[in-house]
Amino acid sequence: MAVPFIVQPRGNPRRAGEGDTRAERGEAMTARADLGPLAPYLSDDAVTDVFVNGTSGLFVDRGSGPEHDPTWRASEREVRDIATALIARGGRHIDDATPCVDVRLAGGVRIHAVLPPVATSGTSLSIRVPRLARANLDDLCRGGAFDEGVRAWLTRVVLARENVLVTGAAGTGKTTLLAAMLAHTPENERIVTIEDVAELRIAHPHHVSLEARQPNLEGAGAIGLARLVRESLRMRPDRIVVGECRGEEVRELLTALNTGHDGGAGTLHASGLDDVPARLEALGALAGMDDHAVARQVTSAIGFVLHLERDRTGRRRLARVGRFTDAGGRLGITEATPWE
Incomplete structure (x- = not known):
């Protein structure tokens, strides 16, 4: 097979979330x-x-x-x-x-x-490959991700400025759900998203996307997520969102959400809702936090955990909703159905 492939410069790519024009x-x-x-x-x-x-x-x-x-x-x-x-x-x-x-x-x-x-x-x-059309909560509801009662509740969560953590395995639709929820943010609020690779496409007029930078060939010039979270605090954000917590940036995000930055969010890889506390304790350890500090910070910062699953047919759905608990200095989680 011949593989003709000509690389042509295209200029600076448009940032995600600048409007579905x-x-x-x-x-x-x-x-x-x-x-x-x-x-x-x-x-x-x-x-x-x-x-x-x-x-x-x-x-x-x-x-x-x-x-x-x-x-x-x-x-x-x-x-x-x-x-x-x-x-x-x-x-x-x-x-x-x-x-x-x-x-x-x-x-x-x-x-x-x-x-x-x-x-x-x-x-x-x-x-x-990103979807060309941005999904919204109505689309996800019609697709079977959740029912109408949950859709209405998710909208209320955004408007109430609850901090949320969206969890699930790879390919379960964490980014899609988070973007759909953030589209309900009032237009007079400023959203700053921080990601390793910018994927969040939000139908909102005031969305600033920050993307981590890898080191150059000499090993210099890297800008990680933890630093970008700190930089975002100087940008007068109304909502801070970390696309995927996988290291020490979890400490910066929890600190921000515990100091008046309500309405924020993050995503986290986890195979099940009951596994989320252990995942956060492991990330906290990378940031120098002990289990007690993680429990105090997380229970204070995060209102709801939205756990997604993907079945064998490929259908993605909101499987469980949880709330964090502090069980004697260790982080725990209980299942909740707050829309009922």
């Missing part, structure tokens, strides 16, 4: 069309993820899990060339010295590439 949709479609031999897979609006596993094949997820495409053929050299070109489009460089790279392209497409020998079966590509 016709120009923005056109930019996203153009970005997808420029993905060379992968463009036919990404032009389908139903596609959420594309995976290339070296010479082992290509898999496409259209909402019901990855499915193998038997028509795809590519050598290791060709897959590596695709990965190199895609990473270059995102303004970064991948080679044997830097074999693992994550970038976001114009239009919000997210590319993660890993080269051999780190990827033992050949160059690995993982591509996440």
